[in-house]
Each structure stands twice: as C-alpha cells, then as structure tokens.
Amino acid sequence: MSHITLIRHGQANSTAKDELSYDQLSPLGHEQAAWLGEHLRHSESHHTRLYTGTLTRHIETAEGMNTGLEPIRDARLNELEYFTLANLMEQQHKVPFPRAGEFVHHLPQVFDYWKAGKLADTPETYENFETRVQSALAEIAEGEGPALVVTSGGLISLAMAQAMGVGIPAMARLALAIMHTSMHRLFPIGGHWSPVLFNAVPHLDRPDRRLAQTHM
Numbered sequence: 725m726s727h728i729t730l731i732r733h734g735q736a737n738s739t740a741k742d743e744l745s746y747d748q749l750s751p752l753g754h755e756q757a758a759w760l761g762e763h764l765r766h767s768e769s770h771h772t773r774l775y776t777g778t779l780t781r782h783i784e785t786a787e788g789m790n791t792g793l794e795p796i797r798d799a800r801l802n803e804l805e806y807f808t809l810a811n812l813m814e815q816q817h818k819v820p821f822p823r824a825g826e827f828v829h830h831l832p833q834v835f836d837y838w839k840a841g842k843l844a845d846t847p848e849t850y851e852n853f854e855t856r857v858q859s860a861l862a863e864i865a866e867g868e869g870p871a872l873v874v875t876s877g878g879l880i881s882l883a884m885a886q887a888m889g890v891g892i893p894a895m896a897r898l899a900l901a902i903m904h905t906s907m908h909r910l911f912p913i914g915g916h917w918s919p920v921l922f923n924a925v926p927h928l929d930r931p932d933r934r935l936a937q938t939h940m
C-alpha cells in the first residue's frame with residue numbers, strides 16, 4: 725500500500741447557492757493552488773501520481789499546482805452534493821438554507837439525516853458515497869508510489885473518519901475544520917490507514933497569507 729495525500733481544492737465561488745455556480749475557483753483559490761504547488765516543489769516532496777475528482781474546482785486546483793504529473797480524473801473522488809442536500813433539508817424538514825456562520829450546526833444535521841435515510845430523492849445514498857470513496861482510495865493505494873489526490877472537504881472528512889472509526893458528530897467536526905488547499909495524509913500501518921497529517925497548510929503559514937487560510 726502506498727501513502728495518499730488528500731488535498732482540498734482552492735477557494736471556490738463562496739457566494740453560490742447551487743452546485744454549478746459554486747464549482748469554479750475564485751481568484752484567491754487560484755493563488756492558493758499555485759502557492760501549494762510552489763511549496764511542494766521547494767520541499768522536494770516525492771509523489772509519483774496525481775488524482776483528481778472531475779469537478780471544475782478539483783481540475784483547476786490540480787492544474788494550478790503545476791506538479792508536472794499527468795492528472796488522472798476519477799468521478800468517485802467528487803464531493804457529496806451539499807447544496808442539493810441542503811435544499812432537500814429545507815423542502816422536506818423546513819431546515820433553512822444556512823447563512824454564513826450557521827454551517828457549524830447545519831452540516832452535522834445534514835450528514836446525520838442523510839446517513840439515517842431521512843432525506844428522500846438524494847443524488848446518491850450515504851452508503852454509496854462511502855463505498856465509492858473506499859473503492860477509489862483502495863485502488864489508488866494499490867498503485868506504485870505516493871499519490872496526491874485533489875478532492876473536497878466532505879470526502880476528506882469521510883476518509884479520515886473511516887480511518888479513525890468515528891461517527892457522524894466527529895466527522896462533521898473534521899469537515900468544518902478543513903481549509904482550502906490543506907493537505908491530509910493516510911499512511912498504511914499494519915494493513916490499515918493511519919492519519920499522519922491533517923489540515924496542513926505550510927504554504928499559507930506566514931503573516932501575509934493568514935487571510936488566505938479560508939474555509940468558505
């Protein structure tokens with residue numbers, strides 16, 4: 725098994741209210757991606773493979789990192805459809821679409837309702853989300869050499885939660901913490917994944933980039 729570094733994409737369109745208009749990097753998102761790529765080159769980090777989801781924010785981030793690796797796109801690495809789930813919460817359970825600052829309460833509730841099957845007509849079941857992420861990461865782990873995987877916050881929180889064997893409340897806390905272009909690493913120890921890095925942003929860890937440490 726090879727180790728896998730999961731990377732959340734750069735900042736997307738944070739004013740959006742739907743999946744499509746959200747799915748593009750902001751000017752800061754492009755900068756964050758370039759800074760991460762620069763950091764990886766300067767630290768001479770060794771990766772032999774680059775994977776991304778098929779969402780525009782994933783593809784743009786991987787391009788902006790300029791790693792020199794040919795990206796492999798895999799839709800199993802796409803994010804859960806949070807806007808769609810939030811709209812279903814509103815329609816079916818009268819839980820209003822969250823404003824800034826309200827995600828802290830909204831996100832755990834969405835994950836909980838979705839997993840418990842209390843939301844109808846979802847784009848995929850929670851179980852399907854779990855299965856596709858597990859299968860994509862297992863396949864990547866079978867390949868040669870350390871891999872970079874550019875994906876999204878919800879997916880990273882799931883991968884970390886699965887590795888730790890924790891449930892929805894802890895997974896939601898992980899998801900809420902994950903910053904744009906942060907790195908998270910799963911390392912195989914004794915046939916299981918151990919999280920050895922979480923939410924690392926060395927490329928943003930300087931005074932003039934503190935405002936670039938974004939979540940939304």
Ligand SMILES: O=C(O)[C@@H](CO)OP(=O)(O)O
Binds near residue numbers: 733878
């Ligand atoms: O919308 C977001 O903030 C999350 C939803 O889970 O996803 P992403 O990491 O793709 O931004």
